[in-house]
Every structure is written in C-alpha cells, then in structure tokens.
Amino acid sequence: MTLQTLGEVPPGCRRRLLDHYGPAAEAWLRNAPFLLAEAAERWKLSLTSYHDAGHASAVALATAIDETPLILKAWYEPLRYRHETAALRTWAGGPTANLIESADDLSVAALELVGGRPGGAASIGRERQMIAAAIHGLHDFGRRRPRPDLPSLAYFHREIMLPRIRQRADKLDLGAGRALVEEACAGLPLLRDDPARTTVLHADLYRENVIFDRAGHPRLIDPHPLVGDAAFDWAFWTVYYDLEHEVTERLATAARISRIPVPDITPWCRALAVDGFLYYMEIDDSAKPKIEKVLSSFLASDLEGDR
Structure with a gap:
C-alpha cells in the first residue's frame, strides 16, 4: 500500500x-x-x-x-x-x-x-515564577527517577563547550571584545558539578521551548538533555530566556526557587554568555550587542538575588 x-x-x-x-x-x-x-x-x-x-x-x-x-x-x-x-x-x-x-x-x-494547538495556549500571568516552578519540578522528577543514559554536563563542558570557546576565541577578530572574552574565560576550566544537585537537565531553555497548556501552566519542550548540576539549567534560563531583559530578576527567582546560591549559578551564566557571544560574533548575529551586554554585567559584578 x-x-x-x-x-x-x-x-x-x-x-x-x-x-x-x-x-x-x-x-x-x-x-x-x-x-x-x-x-x-x-x-x-x-x-x-x-x-x-x-x-x-x-x-x-x-x-x-x-x-x-x-x-x-x-x-x-x-x-x-x-x-x-x-x-x-x-x-x-x-x-x-x-x-x-x-x-x-x-x-x-x-x-x-x-x-x-501548535505553540500552546496563553499564559495566565506570573510567568517568571511559574516557569521557575516548572524547572524545579522537572529537576525533581530527574532526581527521583532512574537516571537515563544521557551525556553528562561534565562531558559537555570539557569536550564540547570549552573546545569551541577556545577555537572561536583564537580564530575570530575580537577587537575591543578580546579583553571581555579573556576575562570571562579565566575560570572556565575550573567549573565543576556539585554531585548533590545532579539531575536530568533540559539544557535548552530558550523562550521558544517554553509553552503553556490550557490551564496556563508552562511546559518545557524540545530539550537537549544532559545529566548534571541543576545550576546549569538555572543559568541557561537566566541568560537566554529573554536575552538582555530581566536577567537580574530571573537570577533572583532562580536562586529563591532552587535554593542554589547566586554565586553557584553565576559562573555557569558567564560560561554560557561567553559561549553565546563568540557564536553570535562568528555568525554576525544581530543579537551580539545584547549578549555582550549580558556578559559584561556578569563580569562587572556579582548579581545579587534572593537566597
């Protein structure tokens, strides 16, 4: 047939x-x-x-x-x-x-x-708090259930993220941005998972991957999953969910809901931001000034949030 x-x-x-x-x-x-x-x-x-x-x-x-x-x-x-x-x-x-x-x-x-319907339904307000609760819930499922066969965050950091950051930093003409990149890269090799926070990570928490059901509750779709420190997901959401907008507020909410201290989340924020900055520079993306501003803010001072 x-x-x-x-x-x-x-x-x-x-x-x-x-x-x-x-x-x-x-x-x-x-x-x-x-x-x-x-x-x-x-x-x-x-x-x-x-x-x-x-x-x-x-x-x-x-x-x-x-x-x-x-x-x-x-x-x-x-x-x-x-x-x-x-x-x-x-x-x-x-x-x-x-x-x-x-x-x-x-x-x-x-x-x-x-x-x-495709793209989901409308949210019902308090979006930031509700999405944070959904991320926390996803991590709870990942901790309580048998661990699936997925790549580790440690592997991703060591074998994928660090090499591509170094490669792009070496080949791109960074101009005035070189000092920014060098400062952001200084502590990257020292990043480590906290085993006590290990869970199944979504690892792709862009706005387009958060949609809402008929009750207005967020659903986290299209993951690029890893197993590792929950701080990584909170950092990804902080940096990329709405690039340049409400970064400080998301970080504060992330720390409050997850009970992970801000100083444990911000190193992953810097890593993700410099990775994105170099990628956007390589492809000459219009979002480059936004991610540069986000990266600069994490390097200028430790953003404070609710503990």
Whole structure:
C-alpha cells in the first residue's frame, strides 16, 4: 500500500536543517515525509499538516482515532531522538510534553499537543515564577527517577563547550571584545558539578521551548538533555530566556526557587554568555550587542538575588 504523505517538508524546515546540519541532511529531508507517514500508519493516526518549527526535526500535526490531536516529530539525528525520548520518559507526568508513542527504527515519536494547538495556549500571568516552578519540578522528577543514559554536563563542558570557546576565541577578530572574552574565560576550566544537585537537565531553555497548556501552566519542550548540576539549567534560563531583559530578576527567582546560591549559578551564566557571544560574533548575529551586554554585567559584578 502506498503511504499517504504530506508532501515535501516546508521550506522553513528544510532551510533550518540544512543550516544546522549541512548538505548531509538533504537525503533525510527527502525521506522525512515517508518516515512521518510510516509512523502515522503504524499508530493509526491521520496526518493533517506540517508544523514549521524546530532546527533538528520535521514536525507534523496528526489526529488519533479518538480525535485526540498529537504532534509527530521526526529527528534527523537518531542519537538526539534517543536522548530526547529518554528524558521525556524520565519526566513523564511532569511539566513537559508527554511522550505517547516512539519508533526507534524511524527516529519518530508522537507527543502530546500542549494547549491543543501548535505553540500552546496563553499564559495566565506570573510567568517568571511559574516557569521557575516548572524547572524545579522537572529537576525533581530527574532526581527521583532512574537516571537515563544521557551525556553528562561534565562531558559537555570539557569536550564540547570549552573546545569551541577556545577555537572561536583564537580564530575570530575580537577587537575591543578580546579583553571581555579573556576575562570571562579565566575560570572556565575550573567549573565543576556539585554531585548533590545532579539531575536530568533540559539544557535548552530558550523562550521558544517554553509553552503553556490550557490551564496556563508552562511546559518545557524540545530539550537537549544532559545529566548534571541543576545550576546549569538555572543559568541557561537566566541568560537566554529573554536575552538582555530581566536577567537580574530571573537570577533572583532562580536562586529563591532552587535554593542554589547566586554565586553557584553565576559562573555557569558567564560560561554560557561567553559561549553565546563568540557564536553570535562568528555568525554576525544581530543579537551580539545584547549578549555582550549580558556578559559584561556578569563580569562587572556579582548579581545579587534572593537566597
């Protein structure tokens, strides 16, 4: 029987995956509609349309036999599929999108459609406090349940983050920004996890990865999960959730909700900020002045927050 596909993936999806993975993704992009169609047939779902979002996958909307709307997600990287679905199983029932079905042979999963529509529903106010509570809840699930097979924060820091920071710092013409980068890099090799705070980390807490359910509660989606010190997630949210805006307030809220002291979170804030600054400089991104301002603020003084 011929599979009924949605046709070619949207141009935006195609462009983002080629930008992210390079020409090697071309063949997979041609095959992605068939992967989604095969999964839909296997799980007796009806595909309705593409949802043009994300940088590592092709996403479609589907409907189950009982009319429940779902998201179908096909990953380019099988390893990233395995990591994300492993984290979602650990967080099942928590503040994320629940995993409904998964197909290891296809690297495709069916996920809850949060809020009943792509992008979720509207928030109900007190956004900063509610998102902080969701992050804390996710970390609690990660501590209480069996540890999934995921990369460690220590590995990410040592083998990925530090080498790319050094490589970019060496090759880029930093101009007046060199002193800023050198100051930020001074303590990076000394960063260490606190084993008492080890949990499953979301590790990708940008604004677009926080959506809201019908009750207005935040759900943390599209993780790039690691296992390590919870301070890393709090730092990521502090720096990147709304770049340049309310950084001090997020740090204060992070420290209050997590009960991790501000001086334990800020070194990871500096590491993430200098990593982002060099990346934005390399690609000449318009966000470069914003991340530079954030990095400067962490180097100028220790930001104080609620303990």
